[in-house]
Each structure stands twice: as structure tokens, then as C-alpha cells.
Amino acid sequence: MSTIPGLERPAPVPNELTQPFWDACNERRLVLQNCTACDRLHYPPAARCNKCGSGESFEWKEVEGKGHIDVFMVIRDSRIRGFRSAQPINFAVITLDEDPGINFLSNLPGTPPGEVPPGAPVELIFEETNTGQLVHEWQVVS
Ligand SMILES: [Zn+2]
Numbered sequence: 847m848s849t850i851p852g853l854e855r856p857a858p859v860p861n862e863l864t865q866p867f868w869d870a871c872n873e874r875r876l877v878l879q880n881c882t883a884c885d886r887l888h889y890p891p892a893a894r895c896n897k898c899g900s901g902e903s904f905e906w907k908e909v910e911g912k913g914h915i916d917v918f919m920v921i922r923d924s925r926i927r928g929f930r931s932a933q934p935i936n937f938a939v940i941t942l943d944e945d946p947g948i949n950f951l952s953n954l955p956g957t958p959p960g961e962v963p964p965g966a967p968v969e970l971i972f973e974e975t976n977t978g979q980l981v982h983e984w985q986v987v988s
Pocket residue numbers: 881882883884885886895896897898899900
């Protein structure tokens with residue numbers, strides 16, 4: 847279940863490209879595509895490397911799951927289904943420490959809306975969606 851009251855996390859629908867990513871989430875691991883041709887991590891999953899264009903050289907690589915808050919805002923009036931009953935809600939951009947070029951979006955479970963320490967370190971957690979699929983989330987390190 848979501849640890850944010852009222853929030854309904856949409857369940858992802860895995861496809862051929864994203865299945866390994868979501869399978870790893872269910873094992874509480876975060877894996878990203880790494881292009882072995884140019885040694886570059888990718889998120890979200892892509893069919894081709896956006897640097898060298900290779901579609902043959904991806905391998906899945908587990909990352910440590912530590913990051914920092916790049917920027918955040920508080921959503922108060924979203925029309926997005928699933929957000930409406932949880933508002934106000936944090937909405938943050940996370941940069942991955944292992945590769946600051948990789949960004950994730952997060953609602954920062956456990957941190958009251960607006961009470962987000964600027965630039966705070968965050969760590970990977972997993973939350974359950976209504977299908978039982980786990981999804982990656984980020985929590986401020988206290
Ligand atoms: Zn590449």
C-alpha cells in the first residue's frame with residue numbers, strides 16, 4: 847500500500863522493454879540500462895542509447911539507490927487521477943548519486959507536504975500498487 851494517505855499509485859503495465867525493470871522492483875532492486883558501447887546509464891528504459899544510438903549494447907545494471915533532491919514543489923490542485931484525494935502532495939525531482947544525469951520523480955513518502963529540506967539526501971524505497979506490483983520511490987534520509 848502507499849504510505850501517503852489518499853494516494854493511489856498507478857500500476858505500471860510492463861512491456862517487453864520494461865519487464866526486467868519491473869521484475870527487479872518486485873525484488874526490491876533498482877536496475878537501469880547501461881550502454882556498454884559508451885558506458886552510459888539510461889532511465890526510463892529506452893530501445894536505443896540516446897548518446898551513441900546503439901540498440902544492441904544495453905545490459906541491466908543494479909544501482910545503489912541513493913540520490914539527492916534537485917527541486918521540489920507542492921501539488922495542490924492537480925487533475926491527475928490518484929493525486930486528487932492526496933493533495934497537497936510533494937512532487938520532487940531526484941538526481942541519482944551514481945549518475946547525476948539520471949532523474950526520477952518522487953512524492954517523498956514520509957515527508958509532510960512543503961516540509962522538504964532543500965537538496966536533502968534520499969534513499970530508494972518501494973511502494974505497492976493496486977496490482978501488487980512494487981514501484982520505486984524515494985524517501986528523505988533522516
Ligand atoms: Zn551508448
